[in-house]
Amino acid sequence: MDFWETLARRRSIRRFKRVKMPEEDVIRIMEAGRSAPTDATLHLWTAVRIVDEAKRAKIAELIAQPHVAEASEFFVFLADLYRLENLLKHRGRELAKDRFALFVFAAVDAALAAENMALAATALGYGSCFIGAVQNAAEELIKILELPRLTYPLFGLAIGVPDEDPPPRPRLPRDMLFHVDKYRSYSREELDEAYRVMAKITRSGDWLRLLERYAAAGGYFEARSALMRRLLGEQGLG
Numbered sequence: 001m002d003f004w005e006t007l008a009r010r011r012s013i014r015r016f017k018r019v020k021m022p023e024e025d026v027i028r029i030m031e032a033g034r035s036a037p038t039d040a041t042l043h044l045w046t047a048v049r050i051v052d053e054a055k056r057a058k059i060a061e062l063i064a065q066p067h068v069a070e071a072s073e074f075f076v077f078l079a080d081l082y083r084l085e086n087l088l089k090h091r092g093r094e095l096a097k098d099r100f101a102l103f104v105f106a107a108v109d110a111a112l113a114a115e116n117m118a119l120a121a122t123a124l125g126y127g128s129c130f131i132g133a134v135q136n137a138a139e140e141l142i143k144i145l146e147l148p149r150l151t152y153p154l155f156g157l158a159i160g161v162p163d164e165d166p167p168p169r170p171r172l173p174r175d176m177l178f179h180v181d182k183y184r185s186y187s188r189e190e191l192d193e194a195y196r197v198m199a200k201i202t203r204s205g206d207w208l209r210l211l212e213r214y215a216a217a218g219g220y221f222e223a224r225s226a227l228m229r230r231l232l233g234e235q236g237l238g
């Protein structure tokens with residue numbers, strides 16, 4: 001598929017046909033992930049491919065996202081400083097004690113690899129969906145996937161044959177996302193316009209409800225932050 005067509009065709013797919021993908025396609029998609037840029041060549045990410053059906057069903061149930069079980073493939077992306085520690089130790093060096101910056105860039109590395117995979121999947125005619133909800137079951141995932149210290153599950157990526165053809169979802173206007181030379185503030189009209197363009201993405205027609213549910217005080221992300229802070233501490237990434 002042409003590159004621009006691939007970009008335009010990529011959208012989150014949440015209904016998949018229950019079919020297997022040819023292994024050669026999965027390998028091409030994984031290779032697309034492997035070729036993503038990586039900060040300082042550190043490769044601060046790992047993706048666990050979940051091939052055990054029972055394990056996959058368990059994860060889908062834990063996070064209440066059936067498309068995770070239906071997709072042909074499901075990968076859990078980790079921030080991974082464990083392999084880096086192994087590489088350093090192998091040559092008699094110690095991993096940095098303050099790992100905050102490494103963790104942030106691990107998340108960047110993982111996202112870049114995953115988006116490369118999502119685009120490669122689209123180019124091959126498949127659909128995909130990022131699954132941030134794995135965060136809600138991070139504690140269980142650490143056990144189920146036997147994750148060592150210095151690793152943390154960031155998000156999942158489901159890939160498969162689409163069983164739906166949703167329209168493209170809206171985005172904020174370009175000049176809200178791209179500023180020139182310096183950060184600028186937003187006018188009331190622009191903020192209203194943002195709500196207007198994004199209304200389409202919600203069933204209720206009110207984007208505020210979605211923002212509230214996720215990001216206002218008491219929203220999902222607040223609960224995730226508390227869990228994440230505790231688990232990152234336990235994983236040696238605090």
Ligand SMILES: Cc1cc2nc3c(=O)[nH]c(=O)nc-3n(C[C@H](O)[C@H](O)[C@H](O)COP(=O)(O)O)c2cc1C
Nearest residue numbers: 010011012014065129130131132133134155168169
């Ligand atoms: C980091 C991340 C986490 C996401 N988590 C989920 C998720 O848990 N479940 C889901 O169905 N969609 C999830 N999505 C998909 C977004 O809802 C979707 O990208 C957004 O609504 C825009 O739609 P589009 O991808 O079709 O353009 C996630 C996307 C990203 C980037």
